[in-house]
Amino acid sequence: MNADLVRDEIRALHAYPVADARGFIKLDAMESPFAFPASLRAGLADALAGASLNRYPSADAAELKAALRRAMRIPDALDILLGNGSDEIIQLLALAVARPGATILSVEPAFVMFRMIATYAGLGYTGVPLNPDFTLDRSAWRAAIRDTRPALIFLASPNNPTGNAFPPEDIEATIEAARAVGALVVIDEAYFAYADTDFLGHVAQHDNVVLMRTVSKLGLAGLRLGLLVGRREWLEQFDKVRLPYNINALTQAAATFALAPPHYASLLAQARGLVEERARVRAALCTLPGVTVHPSQANFVLIRVADAAATFEKLLAARILVKNTSKSHPLLAGTLRLTIGAPHENDALLAALRQAV
Ligand SMILES: Cc1ncc(COP(=O)(O)O)c(C=O)c1O
Numbered sequence: 626m627n628a629d630l631v632r633d634e635i636r637a638l639h640a641y642p643v644a645d646a647r648g649f650i651k652l653d654a655m656e657s658p659f660a661f662p663a664s665l666r667a668g669l670a671d672a673l674a675g676a677s678l679n680r681y682p683s684a685d686a687a688e689l690k691a692a693l694r695r696a697m698r699i700p701d702a703l704d705i706l707l708g709n710g711s712d713e714i715i716q717l718l719a720l721a722v723a724r725p726g727a728t729i730l731s732v733e734p735a736f737v738m739f740r741m742i743a744t745y746a747g748l749g750y751t752g753v754p755l756n757p758d759f760t761l762d763r764s765a766w767r768a769a770i771r772d773t774r775p776a777l778i779f780l781a782s783p784n785n786p787t788g789n790a791f792p793p794e795d796i797e798a799t800i801e802a803a804r805a806v807g808a809l810v811v812i813d814e815a816y817f818a819y820a821d822t823d824f825l826g827h828v829a830q831h832d833n834v835v836l837m838r839t840v841s842k843l844g845l846a847g848l849r850l851g852l853l854v855g856r857r858e859w860l861e862q863f864d865k866v867r868l869p870y871n872i873n874a875l876t877q878a879a880a881t882f883a884l885a886p887p888h889y890a891s892l893l894a895q896a897r898g899l900v901e902e903r904a905r906v907r908a909a910l911c912t913l914p915g916v917t918v919h920p921s922q923a924n925f926v927l928i929r930v931a932d933a934a935a936t937f938e939k940l941l942a943a944r945i946l947v948k949n950t951s952k953s954h955p956l957l958a959g960t961l962r963l964t965i966g967a968p969h970e971n972d973a974l975l976a977a978l979r980q981a982v
Pocket residue numbers: 655709710711712713736781783784785813815838839840841850851
């Protein structure tokens with residue numbers, strides 16, 4: 626094999642790591658712990674059986690977009706673009722702006738795919754460190770926007786892996802600073818169902834903002850479906866980069882069914898239950914000696930312990946898989962990211978942590 630054929634920056638990457646979770650309580654990937662509601666499974670099976678597998682899927686996925694529009698109350702004035710997970714949407718955005726010298730800006734720590742996809746697309750990437758409490762360092766952020774003149778600014782709120790949401794003032798300051806350099810702000814609301822904030826309104830108000838969501842954190846991670854909401858002028862450009870038929874027929878059928886009003890209401894109710902679990906888990910974690918618990922508006926909690934590697938290993942020995950985030954950024958030293966699971970899973974996690982720390 627002639628490895629030189631592959632670009633240096635790709636050879637330097639590690640593939641996105643996915644741990645083998647078989648036999649473990651799986652609290653590493655912000656999935657919902659709840660299977661699709663049993664009462665809805667027959668209906669789901671019918672919806673899937675009705676999909677035409679001999680045909681390419683609907684190219685515009687109009688029915689699914691209408692279901693998303695209704696469920697998430699997306700105004701008619703805004704368009705929707707679908708991706709095979711929001712990961713694919715990040716890639717579409719990056720490919721569309723990938724002129725020589727173009728860059729992406731985000732905060733640090735942030736969702737790792739922002740940086741990875743920038744690299745895939747041949748874009749530069751700048752990560753502006755957050756404050757130690759993971760709030761936005763507003764002056765450094767504004768200065769970076771001004772100085773690096775990025776094409777795209779990604780801001781996930783709530784942020785992964787820190788869990789905190791950014792206040793509207795931060796989002797507005799970002800939009801204003803982006804406007805001055807002609808950048809597009811991409812607000813990533815992957816965790817919207819668990820947060821008190823909602824920035825959909827900002828997309829309608831500002832012509833330099835688009836917003837991403839996903840159904841992954843809402844109990845439908847297996848479908849791979851993300852959406853971008855924005856003005857037609859933007860989305861019609863990004864749509865040109867999308868591969869035809871990127872949302873397969875089974876995903877379209879299953880998601881259209883799952884997003885119908887009563888079914889979507891049950892998914893949201895599950896998310897509300899997890900928000901209550903989050904409060905219970907955080908309160909219990911706060912009683913553990915030597916454990917710092919960061920605020921969370923998402924379906925996970927970031928904790929800091931004296932020895933993250935040892936704690937992670939002890940949890941593994943108890944057959945519990947969480948995410949060891951301690952090595953991914955200096956601000957994350959000593960941290961573990963714990964996805965909120967079902968109550969019995971959280972109890973097992975808390976018991977194991979009590980032993981471990
Ligand atoms: C902030 C953020 N954005 C996007 C994603 C990707 O979501 P999807 O499953 O839709 O690709 C994640 C997944 O962890 C995330 O944390």
